[in-house]
Amino acid sequence: MTHRLQRYLSLGLATIATAFVAGCAHRTSHNDHIGLKTMGSFHIGGREVTLSGKPTKMVTMTQGGVPVKIDPNGVYQVEQMYVQYFVPAHEKGKLPLLMWHGGGLSGVTYETTPDGREGWLNYFIKQGWTVYNSDAVERGRSGWAMYPDVFTTDPVFLTKENPFERFRIGAGPGSYNKDPAKMKLLPGSQFPTEGYDNFMKQGVPRWTSTDAPIIAAYTELVDKVCPCIVLAHSQGGPFAYKVAQARPDKVKALVLVEPAGTGDAAKAAALKDIPNVSIYGDFIAQDARWPTIKANNLKFHEAIRAAGGKPEVIDLPAIGIKGNSHMVMMDKNNLEVAAVIQKWLAGQGFVR
Amino acid sequence: MTHRLQRYLSLGLATIATAFVAGCAHRTSHNDHIGLKTMGSFHIGGREVTLSGKPTKMVTMTQGGVPVKIDPNGVYQVEQMYVQYFVPAHEKGKLPLLMWHGGGLSGVTYETTPDGREGWLNYFIKQGWTVYNSDAVERGRSGWAMYPDVFTTDPVFLTKENPFERFRIGAGPGSYNKDPAKMKLLPGSQFPTEGYDNFMKQGVPRWTSTDAPIIAAYTELVDKVCPCIVLAHSQGGPFAYKVAQARPDKVKALVLVEPAGTGDAAKAAALKDIPNVSIYGDFIAQDARWPTIKANNLKFHEAIRAAGGKPEVIDLPAIGIKGNSHMVMMDKNNLEVAAVIQKWLAGQGFVR
Numbered sequence: 001m002t003h004r005l006q007r008y009l010s011l012g013l014a015t016i017a018t019a020f021v022a023g024c025a026h027r028t029s030h031n032d033h034i035g036l037k038t039m040g041s042f043h044i045g046g047r048e049v050t051l052s053g054k055p056t057k058m059v060t061m062t063q064g065g066v067p068v069k070i071d072p073n074g075v076y077q078v079e080q081m082y083v084q085y086f087v088p089a090h091e092k093g094k095l096p097l098l099m100w101h102g103g104g105l106s107g108v109t110y111e112t113t114p115d116g117r118e119g120w121l122n123y124f125i126k127q128g129w130t131v132y133n134s135d136a137v138e139r140g141r142s143g144w145a146m147y148p149d150v151f152t153t154d155p156v157f158l159t160k161e162n163p164f165e166r167f168r169i170g171a172g173p174g175s176y177n178k179d180p181a182k183m184k185l186l187p188g189s190q191f192p193t194e195g196y197d198n199f200m201k202q203g204v205p206r207w208t209s210t211d212a213p214i215i216a217a218y219t220e221l222v223d224k225v226c227p228c229i230v231l232a233h234s235q236g237g238p239f240a241y242k243v244a245q246a247r248p249d250k251v252k253a254l255v256l257v258e259p260a261g262t263g264d265a266a267k268a269a270a271l272k273d274i275p276n277v278s279i280y281g282d283f284i285a286q287d288a289r290w291p292t293i294k295a296n297n298l299k300f301h302e303a304i305r306a307a308g309g310k311p312e313v314i315d316l317p318a319i320g321i322k323g324n325s326h327m328v329m330m331d332k333n334n335l336e337v338a339a340v341i342q343k344w345l346a347g348q349g350f351v352r
Numbered sequence: 353m354t355h356r357l358q359r360y361l362s363l364g365l366a367t368i369a370t371a372f373v374a375g376c377a378h379r380t381s382h383n384d385h386i387g388l389k390t391m392g393s394f395h396i397g398g399r400e401v402t403l404s405g406k407p408t409k410m411v412t413m414t415q416g417g418v419p420v421k422i423d424p425n426g427v428y429q430v431e432q433m434y435v436q437y438f439v440p441a442h443e444k445g446k447l448p449l450l451m452w453h454g455g456g457l458s459g460v461t462y463e464t465t466p467d468g469r470e471g472w473l474n475y476f477i478k479q480g481w482t483v484y485n486s487d488a489v490e491r492g493r494s495g496w497a498m499y500p501d502v503f504t505t506d507p508v509f510l511t512k513e514n515p516f517e518r519f520r521i522g523a524g525p526g527s528y529n530k531d532p533a534k535m536k537l538l539p540g541s542q543f544p545t546e547g548y549d550n551f552m553k554q555g556v557p558r559w560t561s562t563d564a565p566i567i568a569a570y571t572e573l574v575d576k577v578c579p580c581i582v583l584a585h586s587q588g589g590p591f592a593y594k595v596a597q598a599r600p601d602k603v604k605a606l607v608l609v610e611p612a613g614t615g616d617a618a619k620a621a622a623l624k625d626i627p628n629v630s631i632y633g634d635f636i637a638q639d640a641r642w643p644t645i646k647a648n649n650l651k652f653h654e655a656i657r658a659a660g661g662k663p664e665v666i667d668l669p670a671i672g673i674k675g676n677s678h679m680v681m682m683d684k685n686n687l688e689v690a691a692v693i694q695k696w697l698a699g700q701g702f703v704r
């Protein structure tokens with residue numbers, strides 16, 4: 001063959017090759033798809049307790065089954081925590097991202113929104129983060145322990161109007177109505193009210209006496225899978241602060257979405273080298289409780305700052321993102337807020 | 353260019369093209385990877401109940417939080433069911449596969465095994481099935497309702513030795529020991545005893561009075577996502593039989609792994625056109641309860657057969673697969689048994 005012919009050939013083949021490589025890349029990184037290296041789950045933490053002095057009983061476990069003797073006296077497994085993880089085929093996050101939900105809820109918080117849109121779990125996996133999504137001790141797939149034998153208080157159940165009024169969806173007491181058309185919403189609310197019934201289906205009973213076992217299990221999780229970044233919502237906020245204070249070498253950043261409490265002020269210095277941001281939605285000022293809850297966090301920030309730390313606050317309305325309820329990750333603009341978090345993480349150098 | 357040159361070129365390009373296409377196929381169907389078109393979750397079913405006459409109380413939901421008034425009187429959401437789904441990028445199953453777990457457990461049953469190996473969820477997704485993995489009403493991410501107000505009985509908790517002896521892992525009463533080295537196992541048991549503590553962490557409290565709401569929610573799931581195939585374990589078996597009897601047009605096949613009960617004998621004819629197979633592990637004959645449980649199912653099969661149906665039974669030991677406990681999907685040979693199910697489904701024409 002002549003040189004010209006060889007050049008013609010190589011160019012032609014190169015063009016074809018490029019075309020096919022592009023084809024592959026397009027398919028494997030297609031935005032609608034989720035490519036996983038693997039996914040799985042495990043339980044961690046907990047302890048064994050022994051109960052005694054209770055009567056034995058025959059129980060037919062399954063209708064049409066065969067009765068079995070149940071002796072309630074003995075050793076039980078309690079206070080463990082469920083964790084589901086997803087490892088993307090193409091990791092772009094430099095550290096795993098742990099998602100911790102709020103009170104009376106489970107890891108479902110970060111899955112599909114109550115009105116059927118993609119949640120933060122899919123968003124951050126698609127951004128290339130390895131994500132560990134857990135159900136705190138006492139809820140969801142973590143199971144719960146007998147009370148008052150193990151959990152010392154009764155569980156709390158929430159009526160349908162309670163979160164509607166408390167999570168800055170409705171305009172205060174009396175704002176809830178079964179009919180979305182008759183709900184009294186805060187002006188410009190981003191909560192998908194057509195999915196409110198489904199949101200209530202996500203709720204699980206909660207205890208108010210289980211902070212210690214919850215923190216113990218989260219700490220074991222951090223010891224197992226970190227260094228990592230913790231993204232925590234509401235009640236998960238104080239848990240994240242406290243676990244970071246206990247493991248400042250393992251928790252490399254904190255993203256706190258409307259934290260419902262703070263860490264231990266006496267140990268604020270433990271957080272001085274951990275980048276952390278608190279993110280707030282809309283309607284804080286006119287709420288009965290959120291001005292105090294937020295003020296407590298800002299006061300805690302002062303203690304961290306006094307120790308040399310640089311805690312940050314992002315008020316979504318201040319950057320033009322308005323109408324967010326307490327359930328930011330479910331609001332209609334949930335992915336816009338996720339992008340704010342992704343940008344903050346990238347700014348901290350955690351994205352490849 | 354001469355004709356010979358054109359032929360040389362086209363052959364060359366064709367070869368390159370084929371090579372790259374093969375390359376793509378290899379990457380996207382890599383056995384260690386999970387390619388998903390999408391994944392998500394939803395809750396389905398349930399009802400609202402109204403409670404009244406109970407005292408109001410102030411509750412501090414989060415340690416360090418602000419007290420909130422909780423009025424327990426009002427409308428509650430109860431008896432819904434959680435469902436997580438995975439749609440593979442390359443579907444090979446002709447229908448969705450619904451996975452229903454057994455009593456006192458949740459969808460975690462089908463996830464990573466207690467000793468950390470891949471479970472049936474990943475296996476069937478990798479085989480190209482769209483899978484819906486649910487937590488039955490009352491368990492896991494489905495939440496549970498107040499008792500005795502809504503659920504009429506107390507929950508049942510299991511001691512650590514109970515499933516060990518009852519699920520054909522240990523050799524009867526007294527066989528459990530905290531130390532795996534001291535456990536008295538059935539000879540040749542395939543259960544991963546090093547993971548027994550983790551298996552107990554997967555357990556959730558169970559009620560014996562909730563069959564009706566559980567069946568109602570499964571029926572709603574079938575109405576939403578079927579036609580489909582239902583793979584059910586233990587207590588899930590009778591639920592699957594009964595839902596199939598209620599929706600014979602939507603449930604196209606039943607794979608029952610050690611069903612703990614049967615359907616309604618009076619409605620056996622409803623199952624005559626639905627391919628169904630019951631799969632049993634090892635050690636049935638020497639167990640205190642399983643000979644009766646299995647005999648009940650075989651008797652139910654007779655009723656289906658009398659109506660013209662062809663229920664099948666696969667005794668794993670009879671085909672050379674020995675040592676399986678009641679928790680077949682967690683045993684060391686769990687993927688070997690999954691392959692038996694995959695082969696049966698393919699034999700029924702459900703695989704593309």
